[in-house]
Amino acid sequence: MKTKEQYIESLRQLHPVIYCNGEKIESVVDHPMTRPHVNSAAMTYDLAFDPEYEDLMVTTSHLTGKKINRFTSVHQSTDDLVKKVKMLRMIGQKTGTCFQRCVGFDAMNSTFITTYKVDQECGTDYHERFKKYLEYVQENDLMIAGSMTDPKGDRSKKPGQQEDPDLYVHIVEKREDGIVVRGAKAHQTGMVNSHEMLILPTTNLGEEDKDYAVAAAIPVDAPGVVHIFGRQTNDQRRLTGDIDTGNSEYAIVGGETLTVLNDVFVPWDRVFMCGEYQYAQEYVETFAAYHRQNYGGCKVGLADVIIGATAAMAEFNGVPKASHIKDKLIDMINMSETMYNCSIACSCEGCKTPAGSYYVNTLLANTVKLNCTKYMYEISRLAHDIAGGFIATLPYEADYKNPETKEYIDKYLKANPDVPTEHRIRLARLIENMTGGTALAESMHGAGSPQAMKVMIYRESNMEHKKKLAKKLAKIDK
Amino acid sequence: MDIEVGLKYCGGCNPAYDRKEIADIIGRQSGIKLKPYNENEISDVVLIISGCSVDCVNAWEYKSRCGTVLINSPEQVYEVIRQIRTLKNNIK
Numbered sequence A: 001m002k003t004k005e006q007y008i009e010s011l012r013q014l015h016p017v018i019y020c021n022g023e024k025i026e027s028v029v030d031h032p033m034t035r036p037h038v039n040s041a042a043m044t045y046d047l048a049f050d051p052e053y054e055d056l057m058v059t060t061s062h063l064t065g066k067k068i069n070r071f072t073s074v075h076q077s078t079d080d081l082v083k084k085v086k087m088l089r090m091i092g093q094k095t096g097t098c099f100q101r102c103v104g105f106d107a108m109n110s111t112f113i114t115t116y117k118v119d120q121e122c123g124t125d126y127h128e129r130f131k132k133y134l135e136y137v138q139e140n141d142l143m144i145a146g147s148m149t150d151p152k153g154d155r156s157k158k159p160g161q162q163e164d165p166d167l168y169v170h171i172v173e174k175r176e177d178g179i180v181v182r183g184a185k186a187h188q189t190g191m192v193n194s195h196e197m198l199i200l201p202t203t204n205l206g207e208e209d210k211d212y213a214v215a216a217a218i219p220v221d222a223p224g225v226v227h228i229f230g231r232q233t234n235d236q237r238r239l240t241g242d243i244d245t246g247n248s249e250y251a252i253v254g255g256e257t258l259t260v261l262n263d264v265f266v267p268w269d270r271v272f273m274c275g276e277y278q279y280a281q282e283y284v285e286t287f288a289a290y291h292r293q294n295y296g297g298c299k300v301g302l303a304d305v306i307i308g309a310t311a312a313m314a315e316f317n318g319v320p321k322a323s324h325i326k327d328k329l330i331d332m333i334n335m336s337e338t339m340y341n342c343s344i345a346c347s348c349e350g351c352k353t354p355a356g357s358y359y360v361n362t363l364l365a366n367t368v369k370l371n372c373t374k375y376m377y378e379i380s381r382l383a384h385d386i387a388g389g390f391i392a393t394l395p396y397e398a399d400y401k402n403p404e405t406k407e408y409i410d411k412y413l414k415a416n417p418d419v420p421t422e423h424r425i426r427l428a429r430l431i432e433n434m435t436g437g438t439a440l441a442e443s444m445h446g447a448g449s450p451q452a453m454k455v456m457i458y459r460e461s462n463m464e465h466k467k468k469l470a471k472k473l474a475k476i477d478k
Numbered sequence B: 001m002d003i004e005v006g007l008k009y010c011g012g013c014n015p016a017y018d019r020k021e022i023a024d025i026i027g028r029q030s031g032i033k034l035k036p037y038n039e040n041e042i043s044d045v046v047l048i049i050s051g052c053s054v055d056c057v058n059a060w061e062y063k064s065r066c067g068t069v070l071i072n073s074p075e076q077v078y079e080v081i082r083q084i085r086t087l088k089n090n091i092k
Helices: A004-012 A035-049 A078-095 A102-122 A126-140 A207-212 A235-239 A277-294 A298-317 A323-348 A362-387 A397-401 A403-412 A421-435 A438-445 A450-460 A463-473 B019-030 B074-091
Strands: A017-020 A023-025 A058-060 A067-069 A144-147 A170-174 A178-185 A196-199 A214-219 A225-229 A257-267 A271-274 B005-009 B034-036 B043-049 B064-071
Touching (some): A078 A323, A102 A144, A102 A214, A102 A271, A277 A362, A298 A362, A298 A421, A362 A438, B005 B019, B019 B043, B064 B074
Parallel strands (some): A144 A196
């Protein structure tokens, strides 16, 4: 396993092409816009060496029998699925933001299942290739960016019907030594500080979309790969200080990119799907279910921080005992633990796949994320309600540090006399960071938009069974 | 004779108390040095500290010469110290 320091050093050895705000980022480790995201992902490495957390962070490879970071593992039991959720919650409590590594974790687990099925039915050898790749990932403790979402273009049209064929990643050439792919992947969490990306299809495909049925592992700095770093709410505050950003160490969400693949060559040993369009939908759904499972882990870890910040703010404001505040905090806890319940349930109700790995209960996994799209907003709303409007009107950090204005701010923004004004400001900025803008949009659309979950929930529910139950009790024969 | 106690924590996803603080108290009160569990060095006793009543650590995975002691609540501190002392006396 890699230590945090080894992970950071390994990023220095890579040379991805990254553009951010009109400039090229030469080092993701040293650039202030990307460093907090590196710090957050580094937590997944650091905790694996901490005795207090290794029980969740470390597991045994089913391929080699060696100890590995859980983020590189394939689930071998429902206990592994449960531990994944607990691990995500625990890390979220420490970073207060996305630590990015779950996407690749889920992409690898869904690829393990899908390649096995494709091989069984098509006589291909993707699964063996993938197992070799997985062993390489485990041995080197790599961070893999799970890379699914294509830009999609006109949503009413399938990939092959788009005016621009590159709006979904597709194969443009098959060579003796590999394939060449073109297109882009959007909203790529953790991409710039990953070692490689694992691309997979983003939607169901028909025969006419055969060239879009592609899964492959690509180094983030492979020739032809260009990353355009996403702008987030208040992200430039990190360039001018540490108070106003709210969470200066780990920033906000996952440092997403628009990643362009300009005729990128992939050797055959890194290709895990090439034209098997009929398995794309199942591949996507498997990945999505694993990924939706996560939100009752990581987001609950974040909610733990938000709830803690809100309760502390009530104390800082001098009103910790107000009954309505306690009532709202209880509502926040209830919503947070409901998301956690759903994640634990979909893990416990998981099952063994023909490939031998374990997979979550799809219906329950989708309820996790659908709840998240509502509850994280409501938890944030209650945090704003309790914290007070000053989280939106605080002065600049520079004015707080300016001797001409500091004493006014200290004097007039003080509440509880036992609490320094700076502490109150810092906590307010943390709440602002975690409960607004980009953070909320991520809760809504990360792992798919709500309608995608509703489609799955309806499909996975046996409505006929429910109707029969009702009719039987109502004594309706037909 | 000093007893060797290997300390194993649960993963700490949502602990109901400060596990490290409890480990420190147990170490101080019992006068026994706790060291992180190491599967390559079998200790006399394994002390498993779970942050809640779920007890998610698979206790059977952790080997020791004399036995395993579990704690999942601060209220159990003195009982756990008693158990470790009993095991220590048995070794003598």
